[in-house]
Amino acid sequence: xxxxxxxxxxxxxxxxxxxxxxxxxxxxxxxxxxxxxxxxxxxxxxxxxxxxxxxxxxxxxxxxxxxxxxxxxxxxxxxxxxxxxxxxxxxxxxxxxxxxxxxxxxxxxxxxxxxxxxxxxxxxxxxxxxxxxxxxxxxxxxxxxxxxxxxxxxxxxxxxxxxxxxxxxxxxxxxxxxxxxxxxxxxxxxxxxxxxxxxxxxxxxxxxxxxxxxxxxxxxxxxxxxxxxxxxxxxxxxxxxxxxxxxxxxxxxxxxxxxxxxxxxxxxxxxxxxxxxxxxxxxxxxxxxxxxxxxxxxxxxxxxxxxxxxxxxxxxxxxxxxxxxxxxxxxxxxxxxxxxxxxxxxxxxxxxxxxxxxxxxxxxxxxxxxxxxxxxxxxxxxxxxxxxxxxxxxxxxxxxxxxxxxxxxxxxxxxxxxxxxxxxxxxxxxxxxxxxxxxxxxxxxxxxxxxxxxxxxxxxxxxxxxxxxxxxxxxxxxxxxxxxxxxxxxxxxxxxxxxxxxxxxxxxxxxxxxxxxxxxxxxxxxxxxxxxxxxxxxxxxxxxxxxxxxxxxxxxxxxxxx
Numbered sequence: 001x002x003x004x005x006x007x008x009x010x011x012x013x014x015x016x017x018x019x020x021x022x023x024x025x026x027x028x029x030x031x032x033x034x035x036x037x038x039x040x041x042x043x044x045x046x047x048x049x050x051x052x053x054x055x056x057x058x059x060x061x062x063x064x065x066x067x068x069x070x071x072x073x074x075x076x077x078x079x080x081x082x083x084x085x086x087x088x089x090x091x092x093x094x095x096x097x098x099x100x101x102x103x104x105x106x107x108x109x110x111x112x113x114x115x116x117x118x119x120x121x122x123x124x125x126x127x128x129x130x131x132x133x134x135x136x137x138x139x140x141x142x143x144x145x146x147x148x149x150x151x152x153x154x155x156x157x158x159x160x161x162x163x164x165x166x167x168x169x170x171x172x173x174x175x176x177x178x179x180x181x182x183x184x185x186x187x188x189x190x191x192x193x194x195x196x197x198x199x200x201x202x203x204x205x206x207x208x209x210x211x212x213x214x215x216x217x218x219x220x221x222x223x224x225x226x227x228x229x230x231x232x233x234x235x236x237x238x239x240x241x242x243x244x245x246x247x248x249x250x251x252x253x254x255x256x257x258x259x260x261x262x263x264x265x266x267x268x269x270x271x272x273x274x275x276x277x278x279x280x281x282x283x284x285x286x287x288x289x290x291x292x293x294x295x296x297x298x299x300x301x302x303x304x305x306x307x308x309x310x311x312x313x314x315x316x317x318x319x320x321x322x323x324x325x326x327x328x329x330x331x332x333x334x335x336x337x338x339x340x341x342x343x344x345x346x347x348x349x350x351x352x353x354x355x356x357x358x359x360x361x362x363x364x365x366x367x368x369x370x371x372x373x374x375x376x377x378x379x380x381x382x383x384x385x386x387x388x389x390x391x392x393x394x395x396x397x398x399x400x401x402x403x404x405x406x407x408x409x410x411x412x413x414x415x416x417x418x419x420x421x422x423x424x425x426x427x428x429x430x431x432x433x434x435x436x437x438x439x440x441x442x443x444x445x446x447x448x449x450x451x452x453x454x455x456x457x458x459x460x461x462x463x464x465x466x467x468x469x470x471x472x473x474x475x476x477x478x479x480x481x482x483x484x485x486x487x488x489x490x491x492x493x494x495x496x497x498x499x500x501x502x503x504x505x506x507x508x509x510x511x512x513x514x515x516x517x518x519x520x521x522x523x524x525x526x527x528x529x530x531x532x533x534x535x536x537x538x539x540x541x542x543x544x545x546x547x548x549x550x551x552x553x554x555x556x557x558x559x560x561x562x
Contacts, residue, residue, distance in 0.1 A: 021124055022111050025131035029110035032135055032354065033103040033144060039351035040145045043344065046095065048475040051338045053147035055275045060084035061093070073239040073296045074246040075279040078231055079185035080149035095147070102144040102151050109155045110135040112162050113409050113416075119165050120379050121417050130416020133365075134409060138356025142341040143405050145349075149186045150405040156183035157190075158409050161382050164200065177220040181227025187406060188245040189252075189393040194224070196385045203378055241295050250300030250307075251282045256325075256398035257307040259314070263324035264335050264399050272537060273337075328399035329391050330450075332359035333458035336401045343468045360455060364447025366411050368418030371443045383410050418444070466495035470502050477505070477543075482513045500530045504538055511547040520551045 040046050049057050055076075062070075063085035084098065091097040114131030118124050134140065143150045156179050163176035180197070184190055198217055205213040228245065235243040251268070260266050267273040271281040286302040287294050294302065311318045334340045345352035373380040390407040421440040436445075473488035486509045493502035503526045511519035523544070527535065538544060 018118065018124060021118075021128045021131070022114055025114045025128065025135060026107050026111045028132060029107040029135035030103070033106050033141060035354065036141055036349070036351045037099055037103055037145065040099075040349050041096075043348040044472060044475045045339065045344065045348065046099070046145070048478060049095075049147055050471050050474065052275050053338075056081050056084060056147055056149075058276070060088055064088035069234065070238055072279075073235045073241070073243050074231060075248050076275070077149070077186050077188055077246055079182060080152060083152065084147070098147065099145060105151050105155045106140060106144045107135075109140070109151070109158050109409060112155070112158045113413060116158065116162050116165060116383075117413050117416050119162070120373075120383065120413075121420070123417075123420060125423075126417045126420035128416075129419045130413050133357060133362070133416050133419070134412045136355075136357050137362070137408060137412060138352065138354070138358055139341060139401070140405055140408060141356065142339075142344075142352065143402060146339055148402060150402050153183055153186040154406045154409060156180075156186065157386060157406055161386065161410075164197065164382060173216055173219040174223050177223035178227060181224040184224075184228055185231060185245060188249070189397065190389060190406075191244075192392065193386065193389045194221075196389065197382075200381055200385070203381060239296055241297050243297055247296040247300050248279070248282075250303035251278070252397045254303040254307040254310075256396070257318065257321070258310050259317075261321055261398070263321060263328050265337050266398075267533070270533060272533075272540070274537070274540075277540060322395055325395045325399050326391070327457070329394060329404075330363070330454060331458055332363075332451075332454060333461045334401050334464075335399060335461065337464075337467070338402070340464055340468060343465055360451050362408075362411055362415050363451050363454070364444050365415035365418040365422075367447035367450070368421055368440045368443040369414030369416070370418070372417060372421050372440065373414060380414075383413055386410050463495070466492045466499070466502070469495065470505060473502075473505055473509070477509055477512070480512075482509050485509045486513070500526050500534055501537075504544075508541075508543050508547055511550070516547075516550055519547055520554065523547055524551065 059076075059081040063082060068085075087098050087101070110131050113134045114127045116127075117130035118127035121127065140151065140154065160176050160180045160183060163172045163179065166172040176197075180194070197220065201216050201220065202213060205216055231245045232242060235241070235245075235247075251271070255261070255265060255268055256263075258268065260269065268282075268285075270285055272278055282303060283294070283296070283299050286299040290302060328335055334342060341352055373383070377384065387407040387410050390403065394403060418440065422444060425438040425440050436442075469488045470492035473485040473492065475485075476482075476488065477485035486506060489502045489505040489509060493499075493506065496502070503522060507519045507523035507526065509519075510516075510522065527538065530538075
């Protein structure tokens, strides 16, 4: 009886300690996110959306306006725009509630990272370290301030893994299938994770026999299939063909695998880089090439075949491209064509100067955690599998820094365990000399060597500040601060003289300012020098319509002698 009482007391103390640690992690994560969010409200980026974020918002406005079903097959993953539409329906066109929600999601993910690390390492200190490392991981905090699906997707994937690890048969199996289904509606390229989860069930259920395994797999796949089928059925209703989630897989494959590809996003020739026009462009280009009307799935297959043709035609170039993508996966540089944290830290949101950790700090600790965990690989199977799926999907398609957000929790899980291993070995070794010869420290120094190599390579990537200055010019143009917009456009042009877009932006700003003849002259002279893709982009920009109309009117007056 006394033994049972003692066991119960130990269990209660353990539960209290776990709750206390989870509260510490959550509280610190909340404070960090709120500090950043308050400062971020001063940034023009917090109020004016650009690039894919603007497209998500426009789509969400259409949904909230009553167009819940839509009229065409999903071009992009649908979960996030529908989530935004719910916020618009509840709070109006106000971005702050969404930022606060994403802040809460970041906090929940930090706590979930703590919980998973405790579950697999059986060590609350390792879990506490992992949770705090995630809370201080700057890039995930950065993306909570963006209208992107990354932080939501990261939470859904981490929650799915936590449920898979819980060991409870019915509830956890059903819920893990449900949340993975939601995750796939945000990140369809992760479909290749589904068979890996089935393999996980085989690993943990093989001793219980095949009937138990089949039952568990079915309970997982049923809610998963039901959630995904909402998109499939909707696509069939509006498009009369079966498209599982969205129809952009083929063109994304070709974007990542063609003669101009460099491992990150590079626009396809003849296709707009603006996501608002991409769907129409890829459909039109495919139909023009095939000389007939194509369904959306056939358009996707057309681009997929073009990507395969590149691979078979240029295998050595393809292998070099894959090596580049692999290098990008292990990079601390911000390789993206959208928002850049370093730029915002320097010029806009100084709260990003909080001593955050980054990839260069995580990698050495992750090496320690990896080598410590490899001997218990079955327990860490899902922790290894999710980054591997992300790496594979980026090698199939292309790399972007924000795509790493969804699997960095798993790198950080290993890092927390690795940091605890180092601390534990130092405490037991008795001297620094003995400690540095221990396997965890050797793995740590190996990781530092890798970081030195990676950092030297990352420094060679070109600076993208010119593009961010141009985006600020667009924002100030939109709020009629023309002097400031011209200042930023000129700064962008000075930083990248080879790109014509800043000069076009200057021309429309000058026209709006009243310098019409100068604006027309700059627009006309620049338009003569650019290629067909840039011309198409400019002709689509409605901001230039008044300038073009003025130029035509002036030309007509000149021809009639008036």
